[in-house]
Amino acid sequence: MKIMLVEDDRVLAGEIGAFLKRWGYETLAAEEFERIGEEFSCWRPQLVLMDINLPFYDGFYWCAQIRQVSEVPILFISSRGEDHDKIMAIAQGGDDYVEKPFRLELLKAKVEAILRRTYQYRVRERIFLGQGLSFDQEQQALYQNGEEILLTKMERRVMAKLAAQCPDVVSREELMMDLWDTEEYVSDGTLTTVICRLRGKLKEICGSEVIRTKKGQGYSLCGGEELCR
Secondary structure, three states: OEEEEEOOOHHHHHHHHHHHHHOOOEEEEOOOOOOHHHHHHHHOOOEEEEOOOOOOOOHHHHHHHHHOOOOOOEEEEEOOOOHHHHHHHHHOOOOEEEEOOOOHHHHHHHHHHHHHHHHOOOOOOEEEEEOOEEEEOOOOEEEEOOEEEOOOHHHHHHHHHHHHHOOOOEOHHHHHHHHHOOOOOOOHHHHHHHHHHHHHHHHHHHOOOOEEEEOOOEEEEOOOOOOOO
């Protein structure tokens, strides 16, 4: 699914694009704000994320222009939270509205709901982590360039937690709670063993460290955002 992002805040656009990419979406950020209509026609996305306050013409204008040529769903993302702004967005042809600031998880949920309604599209719960790695949350399976990496039950649980929160740090306490749900006895030493074994597997496959220890905090995938984003 290809998503067009019409947002003039480059930092926010980068964060949204990187986050959605982790979930398998292709994002294209608008660059020439006086030519949004042309870029839309060229890219032909399946969804548009549209800010209201834009250079040259506002998001209401571009929504109306897109509606003249396409029924593609448009999700407004804006700091303008007045009711009349939301009414105007829907009146111009918008499908939904998210008020800034928002959590990226909420935006993802809105995107998935719109895509399901519009295309009867089943969202794949796969997180793309970089270096050829991806983790399927539904199946709790880790893949390297499409080939599944064999993991134990506990390794899958740890990987699922780290992938879901990548690139943030996950504490040992959070991981222990997840492992206790496996109905097996888990000690602090067991978690250390699982992390060590999983780290070794991933390093052998990727050729570099994938799981990093944050002293006094817990664990994260990679040392920053380069793996997850």
